[in-house]
Amino acid sequence: MTLTATEYKYIELDERHVPIIAGTTMKVVELVEAQIAYGWSPAELHLNHRYLSMSQILSALAYYWDHKQELDAEIQRREEYIKQAEMEAGESPLAARLRAQGLLK
Numbered sequence: 552m553t554l555t556a557t558e559y560k561y562i563e564l565d566e567r568h569v570p571i572i573a574g575t576t577m578k579v580v581e582l583v584e585a586q587i588a589y590g591w592s593p594a595e596l597h598l599n600h601r602y603l604s605m606s607q608i609l610s611a612l613a614y615y616w617d618h619k620q621e622l623d624a625e626i627q628r629r630e631e632y633i634k635q636a637e638m639e640a641g642e643s644p645l646a647a648r649l650r651a652q653g654l655l656k
Contacts, residue, residue: 561610570614570622572607579611580625586612587626 554563570579649655
């Protein structure tokens with residue numbers, strides 16, 4: 552994988568220009584999604600992602616806030632993809648059995 556340095560010490564762009572946290576395979580958007588989903592502070596992100604340094608986390612969050620519109624669009628695209636995939640997949644066989652048994656509404 553070819554990486555391109557950015558003005559953010561701990562953020563690199565992969566060959567598709569996706570920002571990733573240097574030294575990892577984690578995309579900036581994945582860290583931001585965790586923060587949004589769980590309401591975690593930077594310290595809580597660090598507790599739950601111990602392989603990341605606080606500097607990496609803060610650099611990723613700074614990158615997010617400086618590129619918020621672009622990354623929010625990516626988050627929205629991911630959410631739409633998940634909704635579409637769930638609709639196409641339909642109900643799981645387990646959920647169908649539980650619903651038939653009256654154990655699931």
